[in-house]
Structure formats: C-alpha cells, structure tokens
Amino acid sequence: MMQGRAHLAGVLAVVAITYAPCAFGGEKCKVPDELMRVDERLPHLNERLRAGGPVKIVAVGGASTTGAAAGSADLAYPHRLQETLRLWYPSVPISVVNKGVPRQTAQQMLERFPSDVIAEDPVLVIWETGTTDAVRGVEVEELAAALQSGIDELKTRSIDIMLIDMQFSRSTVTVIDFERYLNTLHRVGDVNDVYVFPRFEMMRYWSEKNVFNFDGISKDERAGLAASVYECIGKKLAETLRVAIQ
Numbered sequence: 001m002m003q004g005r006a007h008l009a010g011v012l013a014v015v016a017i018t019y020a021p022c023a024f025g026g027e028k029c030k031v032p033d034e035l036m037r038v039d040e041r042l043p044h045l046n047e048r049l050r051a052g053g054p055v056k057i058v059a060v061g062g063a064s065t066t067g068a069a070a071g072s073a074d075l076a077y078p079h080r081l082q083e084t085l086r087l088w089y090p091s092v093p094i095s096v097v098n099k100g101v102p103r104q105t106a107q108q109m110l111e112r113f114p115s116d117v118i119a120e121d122p123v124l125v126i127w128e129t130g131t132t133d134a135v136r137g138v139e140v141e142e143l144a145a146a147l148q149s150g151i152d153e154l155k156t157r158s159i160d161i162m163l164i165d166m167q168f169s170r171s172t173v174t175v176i177d178f179e180r181y182l183n184t185l186h187r188v189g190d191v192n193d194v195y196v197f198p199r200f201e202m203m204r205y206w207s208e209k210n211v212f213n214f215d216g217i218s219k220d221e222r223a224g225l226a227a228s229v230y231e232c233i234g235k236k237l238a239e240t241l242r243v244a245i246q
Contacts, residue, residue, distance in 0.1 A: 005121040028211055029232040031202045036236070038243040040195040044162040046245035048123045057081070058099055058120050060109050061128030064167060065100030069226035073098050078126075080234025081241075089240070097122070105133045106146035113153060125154055126197075126237070128164035134181040143181060147188045155192075163189050163196040164238075168203035198234060198241060 048055050059078035061067055067076025082096035099116040101109070106129040114142035117125055127150065133143045147163070154161045165185050166178055182200055 024163070026237045029238050030236055031205050031236070035198050035202055035205065036243070037241065038195055038240055040193050040244060042124060042241065042244045043123045043163070044158055044160045045241065049092055049245060051090060053089075053094065054090055055085075055089075055094045055096075055124075056120060056122045057096045057124045057126060058122040059096055059116050059126045059128070060112070060117060061100045061164065062104060062131055063100070063102035064230070065098060066102060067100075067227075067230060068102060069100075069223065070230055071223045071226075073100075075227040075230055076100070077230045077234040077237065080231045081126075081237045084235055084238035085241070086207075088238070100128075103132050105136065105138055106130065106143050106150070107138075108132075110150045111148045113144075113150060118153075118157065122159060124160040124162065126162050126164060128199075130181045130185050131166045134166065134176050134178050140180050140184045144188050146185050148192070151188070151192050151194055161194050162244075163194055164237075165198060166198055168200045168207060170207060170236075195240070197237060197243060201235065202233075203229075 020234075038090060045055065045057075057078075058080075063069070064075060065078060067073045067079070070076065072080060076098060078096045078098040078100075083096045085096070097120055099112070099120075101112070104112075109127070109129055129147070130143065132138075133140075151161055163185060165182055172178075178200070186196050188194070
C-alpha cells in the first residue's frame with residue numbers, strides 16, 4: 001500500500017495535465033463567484049504595493065509548484081502569477097521566488113523555512129501543501145501542527161501568508177482520502193484568518209464542467225496541457241491577491 005501511495009505522489013504532479021486543448025484561454029478559466037470570495041486581507045502586501053515596492057513573494061510547495069508536469073518552472077503557477085502581477089503593477093518591482101520541492105510533507109517544508117523562506121525576506125508567502133501528507137497518511141494533527149507553526153513564524157515576522165490546498169483528480173480521489181486533509185487545511189486557515197486558495201474545488205468544478213478531460217489524451221500532449229492549467233491557477237491567484245489588498 002505504501003509503495004502504491006509513493007507512486008501516486010509522483011503521479012499527482014500530473015493530475016492537471018490532461019486538460020482539453022484550447023480550454024484555458026480567457027473565459028474558460030472562470031469559476032463560480034463563491035470560489036473567488038476572499039474575506040481575509042494581506043495588509044503587508046497592500047502596504048508594500050502602495051509604497052511602490054519592491055515586492056517579493058515566496059511560493060513554497062511540491063511538484064505542482066515546481067511546474068514538474070509542464071517541464072519548466074517558467075510554466076509553473078508561481079511564474080504565471082509573477083507575470084500577471086507585473087502586468088497589473090508595472091511600476092512596482094515584483095518577484096515570485098519558486099521554492100517548490102516535490103514529495104514533501106508540510107513538516108518537511110516547514111523545516112526549510114529558515115533557508116528557503118525567511119532568508120528571502122518576503123512580504124508574502126504562498127504555501128501549497130497537504131498532498132504528500134494525504135498520500136503518506138500523515139496524521140491530520142501533525143499536518144495541523146506544522147501549519148500552525150509555520151503561520152505563527154511568519155506572522156511573528158510580519159509576513160503575510162496564503163495557503164493553497166490540493167489538486168483535484170478523478171482518479172486520485174478514489175484511492176486517497178483527501179477530505180480530512182482539506183478540512184484540516186481550511187480549519188487552520190479559518191482560526192488564523194489565513195486565506196486558503198480553493199484549488200481543489202476549482203479543479204473539481206472544471207472537471208465536472210468537462211473543461212478538461214483525463215481520457216483520450218496522449219502522453220506527448222500532457223506537458224502543454226499542464227502548462228495551461230498552471231496558467232489558470234496563476235491568474236486566479238493574482239485575482240485573489242488583488243481582492244485581498246483592497
């Protein structure tokens with residue numbers, strides 16, 4: 001069973017790569033309004049943007065943060081986020097530093113905070129986590145404790161934080177119990193007034209609307225389709241940040 005889960009950890013980097021061709025231009029990235037509701041605010045990012053920057057954002061996460069499925073970090077959602085923010089705020093120096101490392105639990109990511117996060121002196125940290133915890137069957141209490149420690153560390157240093165939950169895939173949800181881990185992520189976010197970007201529900205919506213299709217896609221097409229999905233996620237993240245600083 002553990003060997004099967006380890007295999008799935010690698011496969012999860014590719015869950016978003018069989019999207020229908022030409023599906024993600026413009027309107028196709030849309031999701032229901034309730035999935036774009038943001039009640040939490042990012043005061044330090046807001047202040048830095050109003051002051052004209054510079055703005056540094058660190059993205060911590062796993063394989064989908066690195067852009068593994070698309071084959072390049074330049075195609076990953078952190079880079080797409082940077083492109084969009086630079087377009088919207090052309091007078092502000094903005095950089096999004098990609099600190100993704102595949103197949104790490106939240107605790108393992110937390111252990112990288114001193115070197116990969118704090119040392120970068122960011123104004124905002126985007127933390128994508130929970131997938132490997134679910135694949136490995138880590139106790140949800142351990143996930144919650146790691147998340148809380150990371151949030152406390154960043155808030156103590158006056159760094160804004162946003163969490164990103166898991167990817168959705170029809171194939172993986174049948175064999176991995178994501179629900180408890182999703183609930184834990186969102187519960188920790190709620191009690192700390194930290195926004196959790198609902199990637200899982202966005203991707204489930206796109207799947208239900210057949211915006212993407214896991215069937216009948218050749219292996220050669222997957223990288224390009226993954227890049228399209230990452231582009232959508234990057235744009236939705238940018239929209240979320242814009243709401244959170246208003």
